[in-house]
Amino acid sequence: MATYSTNEFKSGLKIMLDGDPYAIVDNEFVKPGKGQAFNRVRVRNLKTGRVIERTFKSGDTAEGADVVDVELQYLYNDGEYWHFMDQQNYEQLTADATAVGEAAKWLKEEAICQVTLWNGVPLSVAAPNFVIMTIVETDPGLRGDTSGGGGKPATLETGAVVRVPLFVQSGEVIKVDTRTGEYVSRVKE
Amino acid sequence: MTSAPPAWRPSADWGTLRLRADLLAQIRAFFATRRVLEVETPALSGAAITDPHLASFRTRYAGPGPRCGQFLYLHTSPEFPMKRLLAAGSGSIYQIARVFRDGEAGRRHNPEFTLLEWYRVGFDHHRLMDEATELVATLLAGRLPLAEAERLSYRELFERQLGLDPHRAAVAELAACARAREIPVPPGMPADETDPWLDLLLTHCIEPQLGRGRLTWVHDYPASQAALARLRPGDPPVGERFELYLGGVELLNGFHELGDAGEQRRRFEAENARRQALGLPSAPLDEALLAALESGLPDCAGAALGFDRLVMLAAGKASIQEVIAFPVEIA
Secondary structure: OOEEEHHHOOOOOEEEEOOEEEEEEEEEEEOOOOOOOEEEEEEEEOOOOOEEEEEEEOOOEEEEOOEEEEEEEEEEEOOOOEEEEOOOOOOEEEEOHHHHHHHHHHOOOOOEEEEEEEOOEEEEEEOOOEEEEEEEEEOOOOOOOOOOOOOEEEEEOOOOEEEEOOOOOOOOEEEEEOOOOEEEEEEOO | OOOOOOOOOOOOOHHHHHHHHHHHHHHHHHHHHOOOEEOOOOOEEOOOOOOOOOOOOEEEOOOOOOOOOOEEEEOOOOHHHHHHHHHOOOOOEEEEEEEEOOOOOEOOEOOEEEEEEEEEEOOOHHHHHHHHHHHHHHHHOOOOOOEEEEEEEHHHHHHHHHOOOOOOOOHHHHHHHHHHOOOOOOOOOOOOOOHHHHHHHHHHHHHHHOOOOEEEEEEEEEHHHOOOEOEEOOOOOEEEEEEEEEOOEEEEEEEEEOOOHHHHHHHHHHHHHHHHHOOOOOOOOOHHHHHHHHHOOOOEEEEEEEHHHHHHHHHOOOOHHHOOOOOHHHO
């Protein structure tokens, strides 16, 4: 893997620190007029999501991390692993629960997901921003109540629970924003 | 598909660009009333700065003439030729110069920037701090309210902010201080040299606190950080260098100027040896400057003020890119 000088640092660059892959969040060059220059960077651990601060002497280098984002199709879950397929070459990849994380509850078979690979292995999985799912269970609620204030929990086919307006019923298909976990609209089949 | 046209508009707004012009005019008026002479010196020189922390841009001159085929360096400040003018009898002088420093870009750095540099014959560093306080107060009047300026030594600064003596603390004490303040210590910090540790503490802990609502002057630096300044004997001897901070921004650096040619040559050579140790190209010494010092530099103090940063403060802008029409990213 390439090494990068601090002069090549910019947000989004993936580097290795203490054996973990990180993405640079921001990078500030500081230098006393007559002294040692430093790069103060904030970096996000791509395994844990934690953001930490690091300082480099300007001109020093960091090893690049072999991290790429790919679009993979979700196939199935075998009880332990989530299986994905690269639609370009039909290669199959498996991701564990750590990598799938919160995305698990939004994964419907055949969905196209953005998967971050580190050294070719899934490091994290992002669900599609919007998913279309069937409600399997929700209280009947009151028909005709369209006031915005209320809402009730509804369980979706993947087990995810979202708040929906009172007029939405079991068996209906809805659109959900997975980034916020919020109901967007009903979908007419 | 057509690609987007390159960004061609200035990154600074018109109010800021007009303010730049106003401030330049005010600087010229300030020095005109004090009978300080405006001068111009070359940006290209056969000599370069030896300071290992400054990197000069280099270009090869195609000729014609005696310098044909030689490397020429873009100046990092106009200091050396201005001292030649002083030695030649100019009296007090100032210059508003575009200077160039490789490897410096960020919120407060552009590799090409504008320095106001001036020298006052017969002044020591304290008298020049007085004049610079007046100048900055004049330029910021009505734009940034300032309380009375404060002045403290490098030692007082570190004692006040970190409770340690920068002239005596060993690397272990500085490293412990950095860790106690949760500074992420960079890899490769030296075990036998304190200056990089002092710079780490200065940039991470101290500078952001300096010049809050007032001008903060720092003076009397460790001799190792003042290669062009006079040393004042003492325990330990200190370099008569001074710095001005405002709003956490380093705005000006100056010296009570060293006039001893032999001592200056030794310092240049020590810096070049340091460059070699760091794997940096050595810099050709400015023999014309050394000859000028040999013939006699009048007793003087000099200062260089980062004009773009002054505009940032006057305009209330957070980055240097907002006060330069075309910063390096779009130059």
